[in-house]
Amino acid sequence: MSKKIAVVLTNSFEDSEYTEPAKAFKEAGHTLTTIEKEKGKTVEGKQGEAKVEIDAGIDDVQPNEFDALFIPGGFSPDILRADDRFVNFVKEFMTDDKPVFAICHGPQLLITAETLDGRDATGYKSIQVDLKNAGANFHDKEVVVCQNQLVTSRTPEDLPAFTRESLKLLAN
Numbered sequence: 695m696s697k698k699i700a701v702v703l704t705n706s707f708e709d710s711e712y713t714e715p716a717k718a719f720k721e722a723g724h725t726l727t728t729i730e731k732e733k734g735k736t737v738e739g740k741q742g743e744a745k746v747e748i749d750a751g752i753d754d755v756q757p758n759e760f761d762a763l764f765i766p767g768g769f770s771p772d773i774l775r776a777d778d779r780f781v782n783f784v785k786e787f788m789t790d791d792k793p794v795f796a797i798c799h800g801p802q803l804l805i806t807a808e809t810l811d812g813r814d815a816t817g818y819k820s821i822q823v824d825l826k827n828a829g830a831n832f833h834d835k836e837v838v839v840c841q842n843q844l845v846t847s848r849t850p851e852d853l854p855a856f857t858r859e860s861l862k863l864l865a866n
């Protein structure tokens with residue numbers, strides 16, 4: 695069954711951490727909606743390899759319109775977490791136990807949303823202490839699946855495992 699996936703994204707996302715899972719999700723029949731501050735804007739990955747046109751502005755969408763949330767890494771999550779609209783958007787997915795896929799620095803949004811206490815998670819090396827301080831049970835593994843809802847990974851090298859586990863959750 696096709697799922698609607700919200701993707702929160704802004705400039706300086708890690709190119710492959712968006713493009714590879716997005717391609718796999720689309721090939722599996724799922725629909726992605728990229729969300730930033732304003733619709734129609736083009737955002738660029740930090741490697742300069744990927745450009746993404748934004749489908750919707752954050753003020754124009756609600757979490758209940760989507761089945762899952764995807765948070766690519768890079769600097770994008772750190773930029774977005776300074777905006778309460780994105781923090782609240784992300785928090786609703788966690789509160790409602792909807793699938794959430796966050797790779798590399800993606801969990802920074804979950805940290806700011808205060809949704810990781812008691813959760814199993816992983817992330818990029820530079821946010822490991824932040825994850826622990828947020829109450830997460832940190833695991834230094836390529837992919838961590840928590841409560842059949844949250845999928846986290848550390849780096850682009852972990853993309854095959856991250857994508858595989860994310861697709862498994864989307865198949866439910």
